[in-house]
Amino acid sequence: MRLGFLASHGGSAARHITAACVSGELSATPVALLSNNSRSPALAWAHEAGLASVHLSSAKLPDPNMLDSAMLDFFTQARVDTLVLSGYMRELGPRLLSHYAGRTVNIHPSLLPRHGGRGMYGDRVHEAVLASGDTESGATVHLVTSGIDEGPVLAQTRVPVVPGDTLETLKARVQAVEGGLMLRALKQLA
Template structure:
C-alpha cells in the first residue's frame, strides 16, 4: 500500500499513520502529502519524514477542475494507491474521487451519520453533540464519496458524553481514539 494524505492543518491522522509505518505496525509506504494551506504544519513534518509535499490551493488554481487535476497529478506521480484525508477542509474533486474510489478514507469526529454533512467539522461537531444531549459520541472512519460524510463506514470508536462535559473535554476524549481508529481502518483496506 502506498499512502498519500491531504491535510489543511496539523495532519494528526497522517502523522499517526506515518509513525505506524516507521514502527512496522502498518505494512505501507507513505509517499506524499498535499495541503491547501501553505502554513500547514503538516507540510513541514511530512517533508522531514521524506514524503513528497505540495501546496496546492484555489489561490494557485482558481478553477476547481485545474486544482483537482493538479492534486491528482501529484498523488499519481508519487505512486499513491490509497488516499487519507487528515483534517482536509476542502471538498474532493471528481477526478481524485474517481481515481481513488474505494481507497479514499476520512475520519470524522462523531458517530456518523449523526452530526455529519456540510458545515459539520471541528468544534462545530462537538458543540452539536453536546447541544443534542447525546449519551455518546466518538469518531468514524468512512470511505469518501461525492456526498459529504455519506460514504460507507469502515470503523467507529465510541466514547461516553459525561455529565459536565464541555467542548474541550469531549473533543479530547474523541481525539484520543482517532489515531488507532484510522490505523485499524487503513489496515482493513490492505
C-alpha cells in the same frame, strides 16, 4: 499500500499513521502529502519526514478542474494508491474521487450519520453533540464519496458523553481514540 495524505493544518492523522508505518504496526509506505494551506505545519513535517509534498489550492489554481487535475497528477506521479484525509478542509474534485474510489478514507469526530455533513467539522461537531443531549459520541472512519460524510462506514469507536462534559473534555476523549481507529480501518482496507 502507498499512502498519500491531504491536510489543511497540523496533519495529526498523517503523523500518527506514518509513525505506525515506521514502527511496523501498519504495513504501508507513506509517500506524499498535499495541503491547501501554504502555512500548514503538515507541509513542513512532510518535508522533514521525506514525503513528497505540495501546496495546491484554489488560490493557486482558481479553476476547479485544473486544481482537481493537478491534485490527481501529484498523487499519481508519487504512485499513491490510497488517500487519507488528515484534517483536510476542502471537497475533493470528481477526477480525484473517481481515480481513488474505494481507496480514500476520512475520519470524522462523531458517530456518523449523526452530526455529519456540510459545515460539520472540528469543534462544531462536538458542540452539536453536546447540544443534542447525546449520551455517546465517538469517531467514524468512512470512505470518501462526493457527498460530504456520506460514504460507507469502515469503522467506528464509541466514547461516552458524561455529565459536565465541555467542548474540550469531549474533544479530548474523541481524539484519544481516533489514531487507533484509523489504523484499524487502514488494516481492513489493505
